[in-house]
Amino acid sequence: MANLVCGVSSSALGQSWQWRGQNSGFSGENPLEDLVDRILITRGCPRENLSLYRDPKIKHFMPDPSLLCDMDRAAERLAKAIYNKESIVIFGDYDVDGATSSALMIDLLRQLGVNAGYYIPDRLAEGYGPAVQSMQKLAEDGTNLVVTVDCGAQAYDALEAAKATGLDVVVVDHHQCQPELPQAYAVVNPNRLDENEGAQYGHLAAVGVAFLLGAALLRHLRKDNYFSDKPEPKLMAMLDLVALGTVADVAALHGLNRAFVAQGLKIMATRHRPGIAALLDIASVSRPPTTYDLGFVLGPRINAGGRVGKSDLGVRLLTSLDKNECDKLAQQLNQLNQERRAIEQAVTEAAEALCEEQVEQPVMVVSGGGWHPGVIGIVAGRLKQKYGCPVIVIGIDGEGNGKGSGRSLTGVDLGAAVLSAKQAGLLVNGGGHAMAAGLSIKKEQIEDFTSFLSEKLRKDVEKARANKALLVDDVLSAGGVNLAVIEALEAGGPYGAGWPSPHIVTGPVHAIKCSILKEKHLSVIFKGQDGQSFKAIAFNAVETPVAQTVMAAGRDRGLWVAGKIQLNEWNGRKDAQLHIEDLAWA
Known part of the structure; x- marks a missing residue:
């Protein structure tokens, strides 16, 4: 002692x-x-x-992007699409990491003379990540190359369908992978199980991986003298997006992430991006922004579009160059965020009552009919804080289909446990990372899934609780x-x-x-x-x-x-x- x-x-x-x-x-x-x-x-x-570390700069922490598997292959495919003026679509997740990753790729390609399209699935109608129908529709619309950001690592059926139509897909993700990868042209993900040196960057958010891909692409184009008669995009100016996505996705702020956020906050303070400036204004943030602002002021407002509004509002805001449009979008997101709070409070109260019946369990899994899937992740986070254990909150629709989101404790890998449950046939779909996970489940599977998680994580939760102390x-x-x-x-x-x-x-x-x-x-x-x-x-x-x-x-x-x-x-x-x-x- x-x-x-x-x-x-x-x-x-x-x-x-x-x-x-x-x-x-x-x-x-x-x-x-x-x-x-x-x-x-x-x-x-x-x-x-x-x-x-006192003043973390990118140059001191930035790796050679080629350390990551498939990075060079992805950069070469993007360069080919630029040379041949192919149709490129960025397919993103509907959260802040997905929105910032999408915006970074769109901004970079725009500065390279390419007007890339984007596709953000609707949370309620389509769910997370690429689907067979969305890939087929993009192919029918004449798309040549899809870059998925913050999703795709588990999209086996969708990417198989894309390949069958002749559509090339580059996956840029950070979620945990299974041994077998989906059939993509390239899979850039530091959490691939076959990563070697690149595995040390598994803490990056998807927007950080996208930044590395941007660096690899610019290096490839530079070697080809692509910029002999045109200006090179300013990748460092996009660190405001990287900082926002990194903090909002609760990625660990050590190493490269710390440099991303430290320098990104400086870029954001210049207010050069109209969308972020509008969001800061609507939130009454006049001083230089802090990590608190990224996580608790800007992040929730961008997330509100994907949670209870239109899923593409965040990308539209972050990529627009029109100040008037940005002001309108920021106002809309602010209003949606207020609506989200009201919905969240109702679900929290209902879920909390069910948690009180499980106070002895190592993992709490609560479900309710009609719970809005756009707020279940936030509710899970609040309940985890209150009860000091991993919590999964599941909203069930009228047909008995459940959408769940979970939050975990340090030292308890919830994403890996959910992936194991999927492999055991207890989930329709599922995955994530150590501190957070998402899943789809049938109502009748919830009881068996709960028992599976409790058995698998009991020792880890007990250890995490035993180590609880205020560190001074x-x-x-x-x-x-x-x-x-x-x-x-x-x-x-x-x-x-x-x-x-x-x-x-x-x-x-x-x-x-x-x-x-x-x-x-x-x-x-x-x-x-x-x-x-x-x-x-x-x-x-x-x-x-x-x-x-x-x-x-x-x-x-x-x-x-x-x-x-x-x-x-x-x-x-x-x-x-x-x-x-x-x-x-x-």
Whole structure:
């Protein structure tokens, strides 16, 4: 137990507080620099590469795209289509990763003089990925080459049908693959089971794989002197799309992804893309965007088109060059997002009631008639957070056909388990990646599928739960909660999946003022032994152990407070505020 922080073995939320890594080996001459170095190292940065990770640039992390299987073959086929002025269609998924991947390929080809079409299937009418009918229709319409992005790795029947019509398909995907690949002209996917060096890039979102394909294509054209009489597209200017898709798809922000997001945020801050500028405006984001904005402000609005509206709205917004059109599309997506929230709340309440009957299960699988398939993934994510286990939410239509979406815990590979269930004949279709999965299922299969998942994942879930602890990066006095620390912490970012925001502990402190905001948030002013005070807030904390502990402590009992230090801007003033995540008696 020597790794405990402040001796906390059981906090208000019943968890231990542990150092994220070894809290030693630093000079101590500059505490803020030491804090940043500690953050980087404990998230996987080699000590000798600290300078590179402080400002991650693409050139330091970008691999040779040819490392990936079929990459050169895919680039050559695209180049051939450009030379021969063939008809190219980008076939994308209806989520943010699919929309940004599609937009990147469309933008790149447009700058190469090709007006590529796009096809985004309707979530309700067509479901996920290529279908036999959609491939046949594209062939009938005279398409020569289809590039699937963020889908295709499991589209066996559809790509077989495409091949039969003479339609070439290049798959650009990142979802888990089976040993046998679909019959495509090329399959570019770092999660192919036969990948060697390229497997280290399995954490990329599909938009990151698309960016690598773009680099391979430009290199191929450059060797052919294609740009001797024309300008070369600015691939780096498309990093705003890569950053958005990467964060929204909850891809791990280490290595190349971290460079994608760090540089992509800088590109996005220039507002050069009319669609993203319009979306930032409709969301009232006037400052330079952050990873939070990508994941919780822009992402949900783009997703709303595919969830409860028209599936192609996101691609239309991200590829349009007309400001007026972008403003209208952003307004439409914003309205759809509000509708999505209402639908989501109703499904969440119904699913939550069913989860209460399964609290002892390692994996919760809940289903309901008429649950909108556009919100089940979000609901699964919320329930996973509440119950601390993988959750799959299934909406069933009037004919007994179910569409499901699941979210998992770190260390529990849900995508692989769903793929195994498909191979065992328990699903109509299914797949995904470690933290998320999608599936199609018959109503009568749900019980057997639930038993299969529980048996397969029980040990992994137990291990993940046993390892639950609040991982702490530093302990500060009350006076340490300040703007200088926030600036230092930003140097360790961007933060997100796989590169978590720092947890800071401060104390011992006393609560000198408490108030309830909007009947659900707890606002506190704490004062430390150094005589300094700081503001803190605990969101949605009323009637939770966090609020109860603060109220019980009053002004007399000392507390350790753990959370994330964030910038608070109000009426032109800026100060530091601690977002409370846990508490313990001092």
